[in-house]
Amino acid sequence: MIRFDQVGKRYEGGHEALADVSFGVEAGEMAFVTGHSGAGKSTLLKMLGLIERPTHGIVMFDGQSLAQARTGDIPRLRRRIGMVFQDHRLLMDRTAFANVELPLVIAGVPAADRGKRVRAALEKVGLLPNEKHLPSALSTGEQQRLGIARAIVGKPTLLIADEPTGNLDPQLAVEIMGLFAEFQSVGTTVLIASHDLMLIKKMRKRVVVLDHGRLVADIPASEIV
Amino acid sequence: MNEAVRENRKPVTARARAGGFNAWREHHGWSMAASFRRLASRPLGTALTVAVMGFAMSLPLAFFLLLANVQRIGDSLGKADTISVFLKGTLAAPNAQQLADILRERRDIGAVEVVTPKEGLDEMARAQGFAGAIADLDNNPLPFVLKVHPKPGLTADQVGKMVQELRDMGGVDMVQDNGGWRARLDALVGVGTRAVTVLAVLLGIAALLVVGNTIRVDIQGRAAEIGVLLLIGASRPFIRRPYLYAGLWYGLFAGILAVVLALGLQAALAGPVARLADAYGGSMDFGGLPAWLLLAVPLLSAFLGWLGARLVSARQLRKAP
Numbered sequence: 012m013i014r015f016d017q018v019g020k021r022y023e024g025g026h027e028a029l030a031d032v033s034f035g036v037e038a039g040e041m042a043f044v045t046g047h048s049g050a051g052k053s054t055l056l057k058m059l060g061l062i063e064r065p066t067h068g069i070v071m072f073d074g075q076s077l078a079q080a081r082t083g084d085i086p087r088l089r090r091r092i093g094m095v096f097q098d099h100r101l102l103m104d105r106t107a108f109a110n111v112e113l114p115l116v117i118a119g120v121p122a123a124d125r126g127k128r129v130r131a132a133l134e135k136v137g138l139l140p141n142e143k144h145l146p147s148a149l150s151t152g153e154q155q156r157l158g159i160a161r162a163i164v165g166k167p168t169l170l171i172a173d174e175p176t177g178n179l180d181p182q183l184a185v186e187i188m189g190l191f192a193e194f195q196s197v198g199t200t201v202l203i204a205s206h207d208l209m210l211i212k213k214m215r216k217r218v219v220v221l222d223h224g225r226l227v228a229d230i231p232a233s234e235i236v
Numbered sequence: 237m238n239e240a241v242r243e244n245r246k247p248v249t250a251r252a253r254a255g256g257f258n259a260w261r262e263h264h265g266w267s268m269a270a271s272f273r274r275l276a277s278r279p280l281g282t283a284l285t286v287a288v289m290g291f292a293m294s295l296p297l298a299f300f301l302l303l304a305n306v307q308r309i310g311d312s313l314g315k316a317d318t319i320s321v322f323l324k325g326t327l328a329a330p331n332a333q334q335l336a337d338i339l340r341e342r343r344d345i346g347a348v349e350v351v352t353p354k355e356g357l358d359e360m361a362r363a364q365g366f367a368g369a370i371a372d373l374d375n376n377p378l379p380f381v382l383k384v385h386p387k388p389g390l391t392a393d394q395v396g397k398m399v400q401e402l403r404d405m406g407g408v409d410m411v412q413d414n415g416g417w418r419a420r421l422d423a424l425v426g427v428g429t430r431a432v433t434v435l436a437v438l439l440g441i442a443a444l445l446v447v448g449n450t451i452r453v454d455i456q457g458r459a460a461e462i463g464v465l466l467l468i469g470a471s472r473p474f475i476r477r478p479y480l481y482a483g484l485w486y487g488l489f490a491g492i493l494a495v496v497l498a499l500g501l502q503a504a505l506a507g508p509v510a511r512l513a514d515a516y517g518g519s520m521d522f523g524g525l526p527a528w529l530l531l532a533v534p535l536l537s538a539f540l541g542w543l544g545a546r547l548v549s550a551r552q553l554r555k556a557p
């Protein structure tokens with residue numbers, strides 16, 4: 012599903028955020044990317060979302076080289092990837108329903124089918140009773156769950172999340188991670204960046220460790236204790 | 237590898253195309269409704285933009301209305317190219333016909349109509365509401381009148397010379413030439429029409445700028461939202477569409493407002509203009525704005541709004557990440 016091949020990223024100004032990173036994620040797999048602050052986790056995820064481009068190497072997604080994607084192809088590629096952000100990036104002036112509906116509108120799903128799918132997604136994250144609320148009326152945990160509903164409503168093949176629990180207390184964090192595990196169990200590929208080692212250990216999934224932009228460890232789920 | 241990529245892409249593209257039209261329709265329906273809701277959620281700001289644009293566009297309409305009616309007043313008072321030759325009261329019908337025939341011989345005269353005293357009296361009764369007073373008259377005080385139409389294309393000098401010659405003819409009491417003041421009025425209306433046209437173009441540009449600036453500020457205020465939309469896979473045309481529709485709505489509402497204002501002015505002017513025409517002895521109906529114009533103004537205005545939104549959104553969205 013995902014293949015990083017000797018990927019390097021040097022930001023303008025010369026800072027080398029990633030160097031010689033190679034690893035792959037199979038379809039239906041769930042993996043964590045971890046490492047200290049500034050290790051390059053966000054940079055790595057941004058390449059999958061075509062927010063940044065590698066300066067070296069190749070990033071493959073679903074059999075396609077992202078380096079070859081033209082600017083005009085980016086929106087279509089992003090629709091196949093669900094993205095969750097630490098600061099959830101919700102549209103604050105629209106209801107929970109309208110926020111989750113957006114990806115379907117963008118994909119051109121007819122209005123008649125949208126309602127059903129939006130409610131199914133809200134149901135999955137436990138926010139169906141809040142569909143008419145504005146994000147500001149939701150708690151931090153609920154806002155993050157709403158961001159997840161928006162990411163999965165379009166049935167993406169890949170779900171990526173950058174520090175999705177960064178703003179949450181430990182109990183809420185476990186709840187959110189459990190939600191991601193559920194999406195994996197129904198076939199979605201999931202890749203999560205997090206520096207919260209305790210939490211990652213609890214999840215018992217594969218862990219990729221970055222250190223100053225280099226991949227220093229790739230621990231399979233079976234070896235997490 | 238390239239082969240594999242191409243194989244992989246084909247079905248996706250084909251599917252996208254099959255659903256392309258439906259998706260396009262879906263997008264437009266959503267953008268139209270979304271932009272409308274957005275405008276409705278800021279009623280004061282929307283009303284202000286619409287008002288500024290609507291007032292700007294009602295101005296040329298108002299001037300157009302005034303000019304059209306000045307023209308009509310002029311028309312009701314006589315055609316520029318008609319010279320009325322009043323014959324001496326002692327002249328009888330055969331003499332009048334004889335004189336008319338002589339005039340028709342002239343190379344600088346086209347048609348000559350003979351108006352009998354009876355016809356003159358009837359016309360007066362009809363046009364100026366003197367029916368009562370006229371009915372009281374024992375006998376008809378009016379003379380025969382010849383309505384002389386000069387050949388088209390004569391210069392003012394040639395017409396002036398002709399009028400002089402008509403005055404000097406035997407049997408002619410008085411010659412009334414409308415040409416002088418009509419020519420001046422027509423020239424004035426011509427200048428006014430040109431001025432209104434220029435004003436309309438300038439105010440059209442102003443309307444375009446008003447909408448453009450409103451949309452520009454709106455896009456600036458929604459930079460974060462645009463960033464999010466890009467991240468969840470929205471194309472630039474998709475992001476831009478609600479702003480184009482917003483421009484269209486602004487324009488349409490402003491155009492309707494302009495028409496309503498102009499119709500209000502029309503209603504207010506109808507009475508006084510009719511009285512003015514009466515006072516000058518003409519008879520005319522007040523000339524309202526033509527239906528095509530009432531329809532064209534909102535459409536043109538909607539187009540201007542859309543164009544203004546289009547111009548700024550192209551620039552503003554290029555700046556987005």
Ligand SMILES: Nc1ncnc2c1ncn2[C@@H]1O[C@H](COP(=O)(O)OP(=O)(O)O)[C@@H](O)[C@H]1O
Nearest residue numbers: 022023026028047048049050051052053054055
């Ligand atoms: N847009 C950028 N321009 C320049 N340097 C950047 C940019 N984004 C990140 N960096 C640098 O790249 C390194 C990796 O950043 P990041 O991927 O955000 O790390 P992490 O998410 O693991 O904290 C950091 O040293 C950071 O300062």
Ligand SMILES: [Mg+2]
Nearest residue numbers: 052053054173
């Ligand atoms: Mg980060």
